[in-house]
Amino acid sequence: MATELKDLTKRSENYSQWYNDLVVKADLAEQSAVRGCMVIKPYGYAIWEKMQQQLDRMFKETGAQNAYFPLLIPKSFLSREAEHVKGFAKECAVVTHYRLKASEEGNSVVVDPAAKLEEELIIRPTSETIIWNTYKNWIHSWRDLPLMCNQWCNVMRWEMRTRPFLRTSEFLWQEGHTAHATREEAEAEARTMLGVYARFAEEWMAVPVIQGVKSETERFAGALDTYTIEAMMQDGKALQSGTSHFLGQNFAKSFDVTFLNKENKPEYVWATSWGVSTRLIGALIMTHSDDNGLVLPPKLAPIQVVVIPIARNAEQLSAIDERLRPVIEGLRKLGISVKLDDADNKRPGFKFADYELKGVPVRLVMGGRDLENGTIELMRRDTLEKETLPIEGIVSHIQTLLDEIQANIYQKAKAARDARIYECDNYEEFKKRVKDGGFFLCHWDGTEETEARIKEETQATIRCVPFGVEQTSGIDMVSGKPATQRVIIARSY
């Protein structure tokens, strides 16, 4: 592994290869035998579990409840909402049969043609259609609203070019689907959930994000508005990290979902949906990690502290372990996850490299001299700084340090991002500079033509109209037409 570690491509050499290497070498995920589908390995899945736990708490605080809807969607449901089917029909896994049988040679199985489904079923690419078909029976009166369900599940979109976590044919996600009595309430819900995602990204993932609204072209298929959080990766590219959609009455009309209002008159229901996926793990990796491996924020690290004793012999090892025990117990009492690695079949140097690769925020090492001196060596992964500290008080020191590391990697990411947000008013300059990454704040005339031209000529897209930015009018850098706002344009994953 120590030699394998050396093989981790440097970011400066090939960022994309560095990412692919790191996902595999840090034991996060690997390609499976099924095209475009990955296996999420235990270490990668442990990060996802930590994300799930916190997001689930945050969703429930807003009043959402979890439920579960079927994996398979009748083909006809997809067609009900015209934009929706356009968006998803091209990447659907289709179930056509429900049985296999022995082949005539008898040594394999083949699809049984007698077991053909009357109507094909689609593996859900997203669940609006099956859920709104269900909500029809759950919603009768204004008293049944708001209805707020979330599900944690797998979805499938048949992607031609895939990358672990960032774009896979099957991925894990959560999808919230809410129903409201008024337009205002639904719009507020979509914005609330965007805020939840932004808070999670910044406070838990330590990933700074820009909140904003998508252009019409970039909207979710079937939405009136798509809100987004956009993060900047170390190569300056944007990663759309979570979206929340105001769906208007589109799905209510397609599935005929009405409620009796307080005046006893039927009205169509207003809808939102919102989701984040295992893509967040990609964002986490590409925001913080370095040429030595992962850098994980303490709040999401499966192992927060690794403890490694270094001893000359078994007797000394047992003395060191003895001295370490109260430290480990003290940390665990505070809810800090600790791994003691006293395996004797790997050399310390190998262990050091391996835990750096895995992004463990704090490493403690105790050797014979430390034992004599009552000290311990501490290394923090974010800065790679080492110091020797008295054992006395080490537990509370680490508790504070974990918060400090969490804050530091956020600040570092924010400073790096902020240094690459540019105002730009000149298209020639934009074309030159956009290749090197960064978010470009440019005036946009609001037309699809301009948007399409930028994309064609630079592969960059309008990421969003950002919130919280004071908007001034100006001139569209491409068309020369008047523009009322600046948008963020960037290349993206």
Added chain:
Amino acid sequence: MATELKDLTKRSENYSQWYNDLVVKADLAEQSAVRGCMVIKPYGYAIWEKMQQQLDRMFKETGAQNAYFPLLIPKSFLSREAEHVKGFAKECAVVTHYRLKASEEGNSVVVDPAAKLEEELIIRPTSETIIWNTYKNWIHSWRDLPLMCNQWCNVMRWEMRTRPFLRTSEFLWQEGHTAHATREEAEAEARTMLGVYARFAEEWMAVPVIQGVKSETERFAGALDTYTIEAMMQDGKALQSGTSHFLGQNFAKSFDVTFLNKENKPEYVWATSWGVSTRLIGALIMTHSDDNGLVLPPKLAPIQVVVIPIARNAEQLSAIDERLRPVIEGLRKLGISVKLDDADNKRPGFKFADYELKGVPVRLVMGGRDLENGTIELMRRDTLEKETLPIEGIVSHIQTLLDEIQANIYQKAKAARDARIYECDNYEEFKKRVKDGGFFLCHWDGTEETEARIKEETQATIRCVPFGVEQTSGIDMVSGKPATQRVIIARSY
């Protein structure tokens, strides 16, 4: 709802109908638009979440880690293990295409014949094949063993006759897959996990179970031994509630998974797999519930205590709410989940019936007289007993009471089950009595012929060779041949 509640079929009239009614009326689940697939509603899903949390803790204590493997399995993988494919080929959902396109009329979508997969993909009915194909790359030396992964996911088995929770085409479950260096270790692991399931069923679900080993006919497709926990429903039928399989080296050989042992010699790896599913919710319902609705064990009840104020007017309501607040806060501080229902649009009688239907273990009611007297009315769902108690001390009383209810419903279920376990040595008597339910402990000669004849003539099956029963030899009641053990025979779900 009060009138709807009356429509709950009585168990004595039609147990099966009672079950189907209750699942829907208690808001646990409903049929979806997709044949054989259910929607798990928020209240039902909340029970599943509680089950998951506890099981997940127990699995992790044994050293298992969570991971995630692909939903889709290449058809050829299924054929690798001969018994396995026989068991699952007949009920597979098969993906044959990866794209839809607009129909020629343009008003719907059809499967795009140009997007046919080279090899069909099966929606996992269980994941041994894809996992062992992955383990091949993870296991090289004895140091990589044991390898113990679990995944929480959905699976699909195309069932012709389905019932909510008990048998659905798609269901949620967990599947553990472990790899070991020796036969003994793998067998011990399979037994350990059976023990975990039994402990969970008894201590958390309050469902007594019999642990045992399946006959060869009833084994999991590809296993050398299938261990089972069998519960008895109120109608005397058995419900297989969890299984743990010793797979020998079958999958290791099919997928060529070897390791270098301590002598540096390659050996095939030994395997187990084990799973429980949303079927457990069916077991929970059919063990404890009554003609008024669900009876939930406190440890798995989404709402443990419901609090209902009854007031003549708004002023009194606010005085009662004020008095209830410290009670509710006190309960929540102990980690007890409490719902305050002071909605004014439903009458108390309606609320009472609804929370009985939903199986909430403890109901507190406070009216004007209670407020004056410093008392509160408490009803426990398991016995339907009501008493009026001083508010002083009610919090700690409830804490104790929840444990008592948990113990009581277990004892009640155990007594009911034990009263219907019969030793039986006469086939004529067996045939008469098995119709009325119960577990029959009968000598069996160990042959498939006898087993098949019993099944054909009585629809009863050998549930297991029970553990923890002192076995004596005797005469098979069907064949008259010598038998070395008694097995449990029963009709089952």
